[in-house]
Amino acid sequence: MLEGKIALVTGASRGIGRAVALELARQGANVAVNYAGSEAKANEVVDMIRSLGREAFAVQADVARAEDVERMVKTVLDQFGRLDILVNNAGITRDNLLMRMKEEEWDAVINTNLKGVFLCTKAVTRPMMKQRYGRIINVASVVGVIGNPGQANYVAAKAGVIGLTKTAARELASRNITVNAIAPGFITTDMTEALSAELKEEMLKQIPLARFGEPDDVARVVAFLASDAAGYMTGQTLHVDGGMVMP
């Protein structure tokens, strides 16, 4: 499905990003595996992709820093010669009630989860415009659509990502670059592992398909959006949440 395509996945050392990097490789893509701090885990992902017979390398960058992002995209272009698919997945949480939330907690999440998407998208626009081909997939979240107590920063960032997706889609459509988002629900990762048992029980009741999602459930939808099968879709947000939200 993605034979010969070049992909860059941010935050690909763990969780959804890791599953996405591996799925894109299974579908035939060569993959640049971005990480911010977990070098050893990123290298594991690289090894797994190589064992699938695809090319891969790890590239360190904090997506909230413009100079890191520019260096990362340049490295990918130097190594692979082009860039077809960008998956903006890198994200962090700093949960707190709104009235207790520190300015640093707000800024950290907005910088990585929203500004990071802007910077990465901006950096790949040039090569993708020249190629007259690009697939950008942003990982948003159901909470960006419905809100979530204790996550004002995260929710604001994810809602922002959905708006950014729509605008980028409109700006770049004429150059055959599609921009879509996915809104995962409750997916079993390190990020959701931190939640309390009571909260998890409560969440489960809201999910018609009555199970938490796995990273692969999300990764397969990302691979679809990255493929030519999704060539006539842009600006959309696909919910991958077991039916939790039906917008």
Added chain:
Amino acid sequence: MADVLERVTKIIVDRLGVDESQVTLEASFKDDLGADSLDIVELVMELEDEFNMEISDEEAEKIVTVGDAVNYIKSQL
């Protein structure tokens, strides 16, 4: 230096699909040559490649006419 205009003209003709006779120094990319803002961004990218130079966003915003582009490129060569 005359060939700067020639090279710029060729890129404009290729990119915007206009007739060479329309590409005068006074011609505005937007008003006379039918370029939208994304076309102008792409033209600047191609000019950067053609003349092997960086044109900053601030400088690019000042380029309105073909003459602006030619003069800027000449000033950097």
